Amino acid sequence: MQFGVFVPQFRLGVEDMKARAVAADEAGFDSFWLMDHLYSPGGRPTDSLESWTLLTALAGATSTIRLGHLVGCSPLRHPALLAKMAATVDHLSGGRLDLGLGWGSVEDEFERFGVAVGSRRERAEALGETIEIFRLMCTGEPFDYDGKHFRLSGAYGLPVPVQERIPVHIGGGGRTLTMPLVAQHADWWNCVGGARDRLEELATLRGAARISAQYAVGFAEDATDIPEVSAATARRMPESGWGAPLVGTAAELVEQLHAEYRRGVELAVLRFHDFADPATLERFGRDVIAPMRALTVVP
Template identity: 80%
Template sequence: MTVQFGVFVPQFRIDFDGMRTRAIAAEDAGFDSFWLMDHLYAPGGKPTDSLESWTLLTALAGATSTIRLGHLVGCNPLRHPALLAKMAATVDNLSGGRLDLGLGWGSVEAEFDMFGIPVGSRRERAESLGETLEIFRKMCTGEPFDYDGRHFTLRGAYGLPVPTQSRIPVHIGGGGKQLTMPLVAEHADWWNCLGSARHRIGELAPLRGGARISAQYAVGFAHDIEQLPDVAAATARRMPAQSWGAPLVGTAEMLIDQLDAERERGVELFVLRFHDFAEPETLELFGRDVIAKLS
C-alpha cells in the first residue's frame, strides 16, 4: 500500500515568514500535504499570535506549487456552510486544485465561550456538520438548489466558480462512535483519526464506510542516536500522550519501522507534528531519510 505524508504545523508562535518557509520546505522534502489548525486562539496555551487559518492557507497556496493544503480540522461552527463552500472553491481555484477540506463539529468548548459563538449541544453540532457537508457538495456543482434542514435553510443558492477539482476531498476528524463515525461513513473521503484515538483504530475503522484512513502522530525525529533523550523529552513536553497518543520517537531507521507498523494497521496518510515545530532542516532530513524510503 502506497502511503502519503503530511505535516501539521499549528500556526501559533510562528509568523507568516516562518509558516511560508516551512510549507516550501515540506514541498521540497517530498511531503504530500501541509496542514494548519483552525482556531481563533491557541487552545490550552498562553495568549500568543495566531494567524487566521483560511487567510494563511490562501497565502501559502501562492507560495507553493504542488503540495496539498488543508486544516486538521476546520471548526465547522465558525462559518456558515455557504461561506465555507465559497472560501473552499476560491482556495481550490487559487491553488490549482490542491485543497483538502478538513472539518470537525467543534469540540473546544472554551473557544465558543471565550468568543461568544452560539453553538448547541454536541449532538446538534454533529447534525450541523452533516448539513454543512450536504450544502458544500451542492454548492460545488454550481447549480441552483434549495435546502431545508434543521439548522440551515437556503433558497436558490449556488456556488460559482466551481472548484478546480471535480471533487474536493473531505477529511472528517475524530474518534467518537456515536457522533463522528456516522458522519465519516456518510460524507468523508478520509477519516482522520486523532492521536488520542489511535489505539482504537481497529475498533473504529470498520465504522468508517469507504473512507480512507489518515492519522495524526506526535513525532520526535532524532538526527542521530545521541539526540534521542533530548528529543524524547521535548516530544513528551510539547505533545502530551493524553492528547496526541503514544509518540513516534527515534532516528530515521527507527521511525521507518514504527511507520511500517502503522501502515499494517491500514493508515494511508501519516500526518506528523514534529517535536521542533517542523524546522526546515528537520523536514529536509525526514524527506531524504524516511519519506524517500517508504513511498
C-alpha cells in the same frame, strides 16, 4: 503511504509558515495542514494567524503540496461561506485543497469568543448538513435546502472548484457523533492521536473513507539525541492528547511508520517536536519518506 505535516500556526509568523510549507513541498510531503481556531486552545495568549487567510499565502508560495486544516471548525462559518472560501482557495492553489472538518469540540473557544452554538449532538448534525450544502454548492447549480439547522433558497456556488471533487476529511474518534458522519460523508477519516489505540475498532465504522492518522514525532539525528528529543516531544505533545509518539532515528521511524501502514493508515500526518524546522523537514523527506516509498508491502 502518504505523508502530511501538521504545523499549528501559533507563535509563528507568515514568513515562518511559508518557509515550512515550501520546505515540506520540496521535501516530498504530500500535504500541509493548519489548525483552525481563534486562539491557541489550552495555551497562553499568543499570536495565532487566521487559517483560511493563511492558506491563500501558502497556496501562492507552494507548487505541488496539498493544503488543508486538521480540522476546520465547522461552527465558525456558515456552510455557504465555507463552500465559497473552499472553491476560492482551490482556484488559488490550482486544485490542491483538502477540506478538513470537525463539529467543534473545544467548548471554551465558543464561550470565550461568544460563538453561539448548540449541544455537541446539534453541532454534529449541523456538520452533516454543512457537508451536504458544500457538495451542492460545488456543482454550480441552483438548489434549495431545507434542513434542521440551515435553510437555503435558490443558492448556488460559482465558480465551481478546480477539482472535480474536493476531498473531505472528518477528524475525531467518537463512536456516537463522529464516526456516523465519517461513514456518510467523508473521503478520509482522520484518526486523532488519542484514538489511535482504538484504530482497528473504529475503522470498522468508517464506511468507505480512507484512513489517515495524527502522530507526534520526535526525529533524532542519531541515537545520542533520542533522550533529549523524546523529552521535548512529551513536553510539547503530551501522550494524553496525542497518543504514543513516534520517536527515533530515521531508520527507526521508517520501521514504526511501516507498522502503521500495515494497520491500514494511508496518510500519516506528523507534528514534529521542533515545530517542523525546515531543516528537519528536508532531512525527513530524504531519510524517511524516500525509503518508505521504496517499500512495496501491501497492508
